[in-house]
Structures are given as structure tokens and as C-alpha cells.
Amino acid sequence: MRSNAKVSSISFDLLNSSQKKQAKQLHHLLAEIQLPELENDCHLSEFPLKVPKHFAKQIQLKNPTDPLLRQILPVNQELETNEHYKKDPVGDLDKNPLPSLIHKYYGRVLLIASPKCDIHCRYCFRRHFPYENQSNNRAWHQAIDYIQADDSIHEVILSGGDPMSLSENVLLKLSQKIESIQHVKTLRIHSRTPVVSPTDAAQKEWLEWAKTTALNIVLVVHCNHPNELSTQTHELFKRYQQAGLHLLNQTVLLRSINDSVDVLEKLSHALFAQSVMPYYLHQLDKVQGAAHFQVADQDALILHQALRERLPGYLVPKLVQEVAGEPFKTPLYELADENGI
Ligand code: SF4
Known part of the structure; x- marks a missing residue:
């Protein structure tokens, strides 16, 4: 079959x-x-x-x-096939010096901590990513040696997959390895688990370690709609705060899901009420199989403008698009100017 x-x-x-x-x-x-x-x-x-x-x-x-x-x-x-939607829309595999490492941006590297996620989001830009051999002890040792040898790297981002799908013991050991590298000052974790499965994201020992480390720890959660937040996420975010984590959120703009100013306004307020700051609103990465989620750039810009009119600046997420090969996430306003939208 x-x-x-x-x-x-x-x-x-x-x-x-x-x-x-x-x-x-x-x-x-x-x-x-x-x-x-x-x-x-x-x-x-x-x-x-x-x-x-x-x-x-x-x-x-x-x-x-x-x-x-x-x-x-x-x-x-x-x-449905669409020639503009690719298997690797953000060019991860062109910036992949080691199996478990993506080095795109100055001063930061992304470590593929786990090939697994607790949820499969249909719009995921890594849904076709070749995870085989990317996250195991050997791959991590190579990645740690790479980071150790480059003192321009001050921030390590654990991603995947989802780093919170690792067992607590493994996440702790990996975090401690990163902590031992002198020039690394910040550990950032990108995870959807705290939102979609809060009981699996309550890593007790890891949080005890987080209270004691000299690293800045930034946790970027991923929430697309206010209905995803719950009393359980609120309780969990309180525990993260008590452990000194900086909490940010990223959202993907998705047609017929959150492409409404009312929904996005509500989301920003709901996140803030749970001590999470809105960080990015991503224009969809054009990954094969996700074309039906796309919001036109012009509509995204109109929506964002309306959001700016309703919210204080600190609750307005940055509207960005990841462009393969660019040294940072590109504000959609800049791309629109370039493309004459
Ligand atoms: S949790 Fe993140 S990495 Fe996993 S499927 Fe969803 S978007 Fe992709």
C-alpha cells in the first residue's frame, strides 16, 4: 500500500x-x-x-x-502539488555543517535535540526533515565540539522536533554540557510541548537545575490560538517563571485558523495573562503539503497593521518571513517593499 x-x-x-x-x-x-x-x-x-x-x-x-x-x-x-512549496523551504540543509547542527545566524547555532514531537502540526516546515542520525549521543558530541571550538557562538538553541520530548535525564545532561562551554551565555529552547501537553513539559529536576545555572534560559513556546491556552498551561508557566526562565511565544499565521485580528488580539492578551510575551508572528514557510494554510502577504500586512492599532507595542508580535540564505528573519514589511506589494 x-x-x-x-x-x-x-x-x-x-x-x-x-x-x-x-x-x-x-x-x-x-x-x-x-x-x-x-x-x-x-x-x-x-x-x-x-x-x-x-x-x-x-x-x-x-x-x-x-x-x-x-x-x-x-x-x-x-x-495537492504546488511547485512553489518545497521539502526544505527555509534552507536548513544548506546550513547543516554537522548532522545535528544548523548554523545560519551569527552568534547562534541550532542543535537538533530530538527528532520527535508530541504533536504533528500539519504546516510544520520540518515535516520532511531527514531526522535519521541527527540526534543521538555521537551527533551531540560532534555538535558540542563544534560549539566549543567557535567562541563567537554565545547562544545555543535546542530545537527539533521538540527538545521537551526528550526524557528529563537526557535534557538535563545536554543542558549541562552546553552550560560547561564558557563562551555560551544563553540556552534557548523552542518547544510546543508546554502548550499542547503541559503535563509532559513539567520537568522537575531540569527546572531545579535552571534555577541554579548562570546561563540565561529563554523558552520560546509555540501557540497559535487562544483556545490552546488552559489552566494547566498557566500553572506550568508560573513554575517556569519561578525557575527564572524568560518566556516568549511564536505563532504561525494560518488561514482559517488565526488570520483574524480578533483572534490574534485575544491571543496576545491571553499569553500576557499567563506571563508569556508575544515574539514572532511567522508568515507560513512554503513547505510541501501546506499550501492550504497560506495567507497572502498583503492580507497578512493588513492584519498586522490592524493589530498594531489595537494592542500596546509590547504585545504586538513581529511579523516575519524566513527567507532561505538570509542572515536573519525578514520583517514582512521589508519584503513587501522589495516586491512592490
Ligand atoms: S511541534 Fe514544532 S517541530 Fe513539531 S511538528 Fe509542530 S511545528 Fe513542527
């Missing part, structure tokens, strides 16, 4: 074991939210359905347009 097959066109008996597992999960999820008919709109993907319990519980019942559901459902639109 080929992968990426439409659920409506296949017989269960012909599926391999991982496809059967995916088909059952999809069936179970749609039964739980009382939308079994959506199965016909879905396919079994090489980037399979994955949704943690906490996130699934935040999905509204009987609502096919629920903004959380739309972020995780492998709909058939993903199978």
Missing part, C-alpha cells in the same frame, strides 16, 4: 501495521469529537496524525472548522 493514501479509497486489510495504527487513531479521534464523516476528507500520511490527549480535549465537539482540529487533521488538500 502506498503512503499518503486517501482514507476513503483504501481497504483496511491492505494497510501495513503503522498505517493501521494511524487509521485507528484517526477513527478514534473523529469519533471522540463526534465528526466521523471527516474521515472521508483525510489521508494516511508519511507525516502521520499525532495529537496529545490534552490538545485533543481542547477541540470543540461537532465543529469541523475548530481551529485546533484544523492544525492536526491530515486533510486531502495536503496531497
